[in-house]
Amino acid sequence: MVVVTTIRKVNDDLIMRAQKIAAFLNTKYVPRRKEGISKIKERYNADVALVVKSNQLILDLPEGEMFFHPNMAQVRIKRLRYGGNDNMLDAMQVKKGMKILDCTLGFAADAIVSSYGVGENGKIVGLEVNPLISLVVKEGLKTYLPTNYDLKAAMNNIEVINQDYLSFLKAQPDNSFDIVYFDPMFRHALLDSKNLSPLRQLADNRPVSPEAIEQAKRVAKYRVVFKENSRSLEFARLGFEKICGGKYAPIHYGVIDV
Ligand SMILES: C[S@@+](CC[C@H](N)C(=O)[O-])C[C@H]1O[C@@H](n2cnc3c(N)ncnc32)[C@H](O)[C@@H]1O
Known part of the structure; x- marks a missing residue:
């Protein structure tokens, strides 16, 4: 309650x-x-x-507080601004002006980085099935005032929708997004992802179904990208043969080009 x-x-x-x-x-x-x-x-x-x-909504949960803060996205955008790369954007092959569907918005770090990648003429739609996470993030994206203009512009360009990705995908026409992205709760959490631990209490933990990937392939114009623990068996189960990310990286991105 x-x-x-x-x-x-x-x-x-x-x-x-x-x-x-x-x-x-x-x-x-x-x-x-x-x-x-x-x-x-x-x-x-x-x-x-x-x-x-x-200027903020705070979730007080049994395992601690949770509120929106774009800190991880901020670090990644700074790296990009200084000429560095981002493994997720590389796997997505993001280009300016693209429209991306982020099926698992969570606290929107990936969505903010994608939004920075597509620029002001692009668009990100982020789906989050949990109504509390969705509300806190929607408000946070609107009200959080970063000092950095790029970050604010990226946050402004994300549409948050409180919906299950399968029902949303089923209602979309073919090829209606350039990229469809999934970052589900990992089947086996990485030990150092403790900052996700309050999120675990609210987040939907169900595995992605083959049906959702089939729908994503229909909705995506270029590719479907799936993030998981690099040793996860989910890539094989869901048909991701192309895997991106460094050899020793703890996180990998599976890619299906459509
Ligand atoms: C690992 S988190 C995503 C983290 C996010 N990429 C970020 O950068 O902050 C996964 C999120 O997807 C949400 N989720 C899981 N299943 C979903 C579904 N069927 N539809 C929409 N959202 C879902 C979970 O509630 C959780 O918030």
């Missing part, structure tokens, strides 16, 4: 926003009244509290 509340220092706007969000999520708004979040969660027997701040 989820409850929605605010930070302690409130004003009418913040309360109204929290009430709207609670109504949108079809859940309870709880006035904060200087109470601690754990007390509120206990009282309502909730495992998640969504805390509304003026």
